[in-house]
Amino acid sequence: MNAAQEIKDKGLKVTTARVKVLDILQPDGLALSHMELEPMLGKIDRITLYRILNDFEEVGLVHKVIDIDGVTRFALCKHNCTTHHHNDNHLHFNCTACHKMYCMDNLPVTAVNLPKGFKATGQSTIIYGLCSGCN
Amino acid sequence: MNAAQEIKDKGLKVTTARVKVLDILQPDGLALSHMELEPMLGKIDRITLYRILNDFEEVGLVHKVIDIDGVTRFALCKHNCTTHHHNDNHLHFNCTACHKMYCMDNLPVTAVNLPKGFKATGQSTIIYGLCSGCN
DNA sequence: TTGTTTATGCAACAGAGTTGCAAATGTAAG
DNA sequence: CTTACATTTGCAACTCTGTTGCATAAACAA
Numbered sequence: 001m002n003a004a005q006e007i008k009d010k011g012l013k014v015t016t017a018r019v020k021v022l023d024i025l026q027p028d029g030l031a032l033s034h035m036e037l038e039p040m041l042g043k044i045d046r047i048t049l050y051r052i053l054n055d056f057e058e059v060g061l062v063h064k065v066i067d068i069d070g071v072t073r074f075a076l077c078k079h080n081c082t083t084h085h086h087n088d089n090h091l092h093f094n095c096t097a098c099h100k101m102y103c104m105d106n107l108p109v110t111a112v113n114l115p116k117g118f119k120a121t122g123q124s125t126i127i128y129g130l131c132s133g134c135n
Numbered sequence: 136m137n138a139a140q141e142i143k144d145k146g147l148k149v150t151t152a153r154v155k156v157l158d159i160l161q162p163d164g165l166a167l168s169h170m171e172l173e174p175m176l177g178k179i180d181r182i183t184l185y186r187i188l189n190d191f192e193e194v195g196l197v198h199k200v201i202d203i204d205g206v207t208r209f210a211l212c213k214h215n216c217t218t219h220h221h222n223d224n225h226l227h228f229n230c231t232a233c234h235k236m237y238c239m240d241n242l243p244v245t246a247v248n249l250p251k252g253f254k255a256t257g258q259s260t261i262i263y264g265l266c267s268g269c270n
Numbered sequence: 271t272t273g274t275t276t277a278t279g280c281a282a283c284a285g286a287g288t289t290g291c292a293a294a295t296g297t298a299a300g
Numbered sequence: 301c302t303t304a305c306a307t308t309t310g311c312a313a314c315t316c317t318g319t320t321g322c323a324t325a326a327a328c329a330a
Contacts, residue, residue, distance in 0.1 A: 013276060013327055034317075045279050050318065052277095068259065070201050070286095072317085093253060110245040112260075117267025118228060124203065125247075125260040132252025148296055148307060169286075180310050185287065187308095207286085 031073035095131035145194040166208035230266035
């Protein structure tokens with residue numbers, strides 16, 4: 001599906017900036033940081049980028065992951081996420097050499113047995129090590 | 136063991152600031168943020184606190200966790216961690232109501248089957264939901 | 271094409287974290 | 301218990317990340 005249609009389907013206005021951001025996030029399954037996205041976008045204001053990513057997250061187009069260095073990253077949602085309901089329980093792999101963050105959409109997430117009184121609503125797992133490119 | 140001895144054993148100088156920080160981290164199994172630690176420490180400079188926590192992490196006295204809001208938190212290492220070798224593969228529970236971060240030292244971490252070429256050296260899992268106090 | 275709504279860019283700000291340097295403190299030796 | 305050296309602390313200044321308010325520009329429905 002093309003980016004403009006996806007944006008429209010989520011009830012957002014189709015702007016050149018939004019289409020550009022979504023197009024960049026399409027190809028790879030990588031979670032990108034602001035620092036990485038900004039130079040790829042040309043003359044789009046960094047504040048605008050913050051707002052676009054936040055909007056995209058709210059409507060379920062992208063999800064946010066914080067990598068092992070504390071850097072916030074954004075990746076496309078592959079499953080049918082909707083506003084305020086993300087199916088983002090998948091694993092992420094963070095390469096300690098090249099710092100790339102991979103979405104591991106097809107790996108299963110193991111449920112954990114918590115102590116009495118604790119109730120889990122979700123979990124975020126980041127596996128770190130060397131990716132196939134750096135290994 | 137008392138804080139001063141632990142600090143000395145790791146090869147660090149025993150200072151009032153370091154003892155104070157370690158004493159505060161002792162009681163609970165909670166991971167505390169800078170914002171939470173600062174007011175508990177009295178007149179210790181915030182830069183000093185950054186340096187103490189970084190030093191403690193390097194020698195294996197504390198470990199760093201980034202919570203689901205992106206806030207960096209520090210907790211005592213319960214296992215025998217050494218310089219640059221943390222056994223910090225345990226789970227963390229982050230309460231979405233009170234924002235407390237618990238170290239779940241005794242829960243097992245499940246190994247994950249990664250795609251070819253990827254080599255894991257560790258993993259960080261944060262389970263979020265309601266803690267026993269808020270549930 | 272016009273008018274209204276929404277998005278963008280800019281300025282200014284708040285918070286987290288780092289670095290350099292002078293003063294204060296810890297520690298070991300005399 | 302005093303001296304001397306090494307390390308730590310506090311301060312100033314800075315970078316990087318992220319947010320808010322407001323005027324202008326762009327989307328889109330009529």
